[in-house]
Amino acid sequence: MFFDELDLSDNILDALYDMHFEKCTPIQEKCIPEILQGNDVLGIAQTGTGKTAAYLLPILSLLDKGGFPKNAVNCIIMAPTRELAQQIDQAMQGFGYFLDGIGSVAIYGGNDGNRYDQELKSLRLGADIIIATPGRLISHLNMGNLDTSKISFFILDEADRMLDMGFSDDIMKIAKKLPVNRQTIMFSATMPKKIEDLAKTLLHNPVEVKIAVSKPAEKIQQSAYICYEPQKLKIIHMMFKSNDLKRVIIFSGKINKVKDINRELRKMHINSGEMHSDLSQAERDEMMFRFKSGQIDVLVATDILSRGIDIDDISMVINYDVPHDAEDYVHRIGRTARAERDGRAVTLVSDKDIRYFKLIERFLEREIEKNPMPDEFGEAPDYNSQTISEKKGKKRYHGKKRNSKGKQQNNKKQKRKSKSNATK
Numbered sequence: 001m002f003f004d005e006l007d008l009s010d011n012i013l014d015a016l017y018d019m020h021f022e023k024c025t026p027i028q029e030k031c032i033p034e035i036l037q038g039n040d041v042l043g044i045a046q047t048g049t050g051k052t053a054a055y056l057l058p059i060l061s062l063l064d065k066g067g068f069p070k071n072a073v074n075c076i077i078m079a080p081t082r083e084l085a086q087q088i089d090q091a092m093q094g095f096g097y098f099l100d101g102i103g104s105v106a107i108y109g110g111n112d113g114n115r116y117d118q119e120l121k122s123l124r125l126g127a128d129i130i131i132a133t134p135g136r137l138i139s140h141l142n143m144g145n146l147d148t149s150k151i152s153f154f155i156l157d158e159a160d161r162m163l164d165m166g167f168s169d170d171i172m173k174i175a176k177k178l179p180v181n182r183q184t185i186m187f188s189a190t191m192p193k194k195i196e197d198l199a200k201t202l203l204h205n206p207v208e209v210k211i212a213v214s215k216p217a218e219k220i221q222q223s224a225y226i227c228y229e230p231q232k233l234k235i236i237h238m239m240f241k242s243n244d245l246k247r248v249i250i251f252s253g254k255i256n257k258v259k260d261i262n263r264e265l266r267k268m269h270i271n272s273g274e275m276h277s278d279l280s281q282a283e284r285d286e287m288m289f290r291f292k293s294g295q296i297d298v299l300v301a302t303d304i305l306s307r308g309i310d311i312d313d314i315s316m317v318i319n320y321d322v323p324h325d326a327e328d329y330v331h332r333i334g335r336t337a338r339a340e341r342d343g344r345a346v347t348l349v350s351d352k353d354i355r356y357f358k359l360i361e362r363f364l365e366r367e368i369e370k371n372p373m374p375d376e377f378g379e380a381p382d383y384n385s386q387t388i389s390e391k392k393g394k395k396r397y398h399g400k401k402r403n404s405k406g407k408q409q410n411n412k413k414q415k416r417k418s419k420s421n422a423t424k
Contacts, residue, residue, distance in 0.1 A: 001023065001024045001029045002022055002023055002024070003016050003021060003022065003023070003024060003057075006024070006032050006033065006036070007033070007036055007061075008032070008036075008057060008058070008061045009060075009061040009064040009065055011064050011098040011099050012057055012060055012061045012064060012095060012098075012099075014098050015094065015095050015096070015097050015098050016057075016095070018097070019094055019095075021053075024050075025049055025050035025053075025054075026049070026211050027043060027045045027049045027050055027051050027054045027209065027211050028050050028051075028053055028054045028057070030209045030211075031043055031051075031054040031055065031058075031185075031209050032054060032057060032058045034207045034209070035054075035055060035058035035059065035183070035185060036058045036061065036062065038183055039183075039205075039206070039207045040183060040184045040185065040203040040204050040205065040206040040207070041055075041185045041186070041203075041206055041207050041208075041209060042186050042188075042199050042203060042206040042207070042208045042209070043055075043185070043186070043187040043188070043208075043209045043210075043211075044187075044188055044189070044190070044191050044208070044209070044210040044211065045187065045189065045209075045210070045211040046189045046211075046213055046214065046327065046330070046331060049211055051157070051187050052087070052088055052091050052157070053091065053095070054187075055077075055155050055157075055185050055187070056088070056091055056092060056095055057095060059075055059129075059153050059155075060092075060095055060096050060099060060102065063075070063099075063102050063128055063129075064099050064102065068128075068150075068152060069150045070101075071126040072126070072128075072147070072150040073123075073126075073127060073128065073129075073130055073146065073147065073148065073150065073151060074128045074129070074150065074151065074152050074153065075128060075129045075130070075151065075152065075153035075154075075155070076129075076130050076132065076137070076148070076151055076153070076154055076155070076174070076178070077129065077130065077131045077132070077155040077157060078132060078133075078134060078137070078154075078155065078156045078157065078162065078171065078174070079108075079131060079132070079133060079157050079158065080133065080134075080157075080158050080161040080162040080165055080167065081108075081133065081161075081281075081284075082108040082109065082133060082281060082285060083288070084157065084158060085106045085107075085108045085131050085132065085133055086106060086108075088106070088131045088157065089104060089105075089106035089131050092104045092129065092131070102128045102129070103126070103127045103128055103129070104127055104128065104129035104130070104131060105119060105122035105123065105127040105129075105130055105131070106131040106132070107119045107123075107130060107131070107132045107133070107136050107137060107140065108132065108133040108136050108281070109133060109135050109136045109139075109281045109282075119136075119140070120140075120145055123140065123145050123146055124145075130146070133281070134162065134167040134170035134171060134174065135167070135170060135281070137170075137174060138170050138173060138174065141173075141174070141177060148177045148178050148179075149179065150179070151178045151179055151182050152179075152182055152183060153182065153183050153184075153185070154175065154178055154182050154183070154184045154185070154202075155184075155185045155186070155187075156171065156184075156185070156186045156187065156202075157187050158187065158188065158189065159186050159187065159188040159195060159198060160188040160189055160190050160192065160194075160195055161189075161303075161304070163194050163195065163198065164277070164302075164303060164304065165277045165304060166277060168194075168198070171198070171202075172201075175201075175202055184202050184203050184204070184206075186198070186199055186202065186203060186206075189327060189331060190325055190327045190328065191210070192325070213326065213327045213330055214330070215330070215364060215365075216330055216333050216334060216337075216345075216364070217334070217337045217343075219337045219341075219342050219343065220333055220334075220336060220337040220342075220343050220344070220345050221342070221343070221344045221345070222333065222344075222345045222346075222347075222368045222369065223344070223345075223346055223347075223368060223369040223370070223371050224346065224347040224348070224349050224357065224368050224369070224370055224371065225346070225347075225348050225349065225370075225371050225373060225380075226349050226351075226354070226370055226373070226380050226381055226383045227348055227349065227350060227373060227377075227380055227381070228350060228351055228378075228380070228381060229350045229351075229352075231373070231377050231378065231380070232320060232348045232350070233261075233264055234377050235348060235377070236250075236261065236264065236265075236318070236320075237264075237268065238374065239318070239346070240265070240268060240270055241268075245297070245298070245315070245316060246297040246298075246315065247297065247313050247314050247315040247316070248297065248298045248299070248314070248315065248316045248317070248318065249298075249299050249300075249301060249305065249314055249316075249317050249318070249335055249336075250298065250299070250300045250301070250317075250318040250320055251301060251302070251303065251305070251317065251318070251319050251320060251321075251323075251332050252300070252301075252302065252320040252321055253302065253303065253321050253323065253324075254302070254321075255276045255277065255278055255302060257320060257321070258274050258275075258276050258300045258301060258302055259274060259276075261274075261300045261320060262274040262300040265298060265300070270297065270298055271295075271296050271297045271298065272296060272297065272298040272299070272300060273287050273290060273291065273296045273298075273299055273300070274287070274299070274300045274301065275287050275288070275291075275299055275300070275301035275302070275304060275305050276301065276302045276304060277302065277304055284304075287299070291311075292311060303323075303328060303331075303332070305335075311335070311338075312338045312341065313338075313341065314335050314336040314338070314343065315336065315341075315343060315344065316336060316343065316344045316345070316346065317332055317333050317335050317336045317343070317344070317345045317346075318345075318346050318347075318348070319332060319333075319345070319346070319347035319348065320348055321348065321350070321353060322347060322348075322349055322350075322353035322356045322357045322360070323356070323360075324356050326359065326360050326363035326364075329347075329360050332345075333345035346371075347368075349383075350381075351381035354381065354383055370383060
């Protein structure tokens with residue numbers, strides 16, 4: 001479907017034309033009409049499917065067509081991290097280029113007092129759309145800097161990450177301060193029970209849109225070691241000792257393990273760092289900067305890093321433990337083999353996680369190569385001795401610069417109409 005087949009405002013279509021956006025992605029095609037009709041929406045889609053435009057375009061279009069309070073906050077967009085809030089704000093500037101009198105402000109923590117003063121000034125001057133991290137928004141609400149009585153749209157982007165990062169209470173506090181008759185839109189990459197519960201609490205008769213999880217890129221070389229838990233650090237030692245590994249992310253589902261792994265790497269004189277929710281926002285920003293700039297070679301992280309980061313040169317992903325959801329596995333290993341590069345993904349599968357790994361193989365519809373265990377590490381578990389039931393399988397996986405705006409807009413409208421008539 002083409003964007004000009006949707007009931008978006010002319011100003012939004014002009015911006016899309018300028019940005020060379022013609023065709024909707026599946027999540028956009030399904031979500032935009034529902035949001036334009038005023039329905040609450042629960043979207044399940046992974047990063048990279050175009051979900052930001054799926055909610056920004058209809059909301060900007062509705063605001064552009066009018067009927068909403070002037071000089072008031074009409075929309076709040078929640079994001080789990082400063083980086084995602086900035087990305088959403090950048091998208092907002094592009095899509096809203098031709099809109100008059102509709103502004104946005106991104107507010108997030110981890111900055112000095114000057115940033116807070118700038119946010120406060122923007123809020124007082126009036127912004128139609130606020131893009132915020134939960135903690136920072138709570139701070140402004142507590143200080144009385146924000147009137148939420150006229151909010152028409154409440155959006156939660158990457159809701160599963162926000163819950164993983166411990167923002168559940170903050171989200172509920174914010175939601176209680178909003179009008180009951182608001183339109184609520186929630187996006188999540190996965191659909192665990194905690195997301196279902198949150199959706200039932202916040203959304204009213206939502207339309208559910210689920211886009212199937214894409215398989216990992218074929219150029220990712222996937223393999224695994226079948227081992228017992230005490231053997232994992234030995235494997236890590238072996239991998240780093242026998243290879244000059246750099247630009248590596250090691251994932252673990254538990255914060256304590258992340259700290260332990262990083263401690264062992266440092267003992268090996270590996271230039272490594274750690275990323276998890278025990279760090280403050282400022283500490284996470286500093287760690288990301290150091291990793292992106294190449295000051296550290298290896299980053300050990302929880303799933304806080306498995307989605308929404310834009311780093312193209314990761315050479316290897318190591319899963320220290322097996323994710324219990326196929327979607328999480330896909331997100332983790334998807335950090336490598338980006339921007340036409342090759343990449344490797346190695347998973348350490350303990351005897352207790354064999355059944356979960358078999359479910360991942362079932363989801364991927366392929367058998368992942370098993371690396372031989374060195375004899376000196378001792379006996380390894382028998383991967384083929386364990387089976388998984390069909391019941392368990394079904395339960396777990398389902399698997400620019402522009403000039404002369406007015407003249408440009410008129411020319412673009414004519415070109416769009418001509419193109420639209422030709423394609424319909």
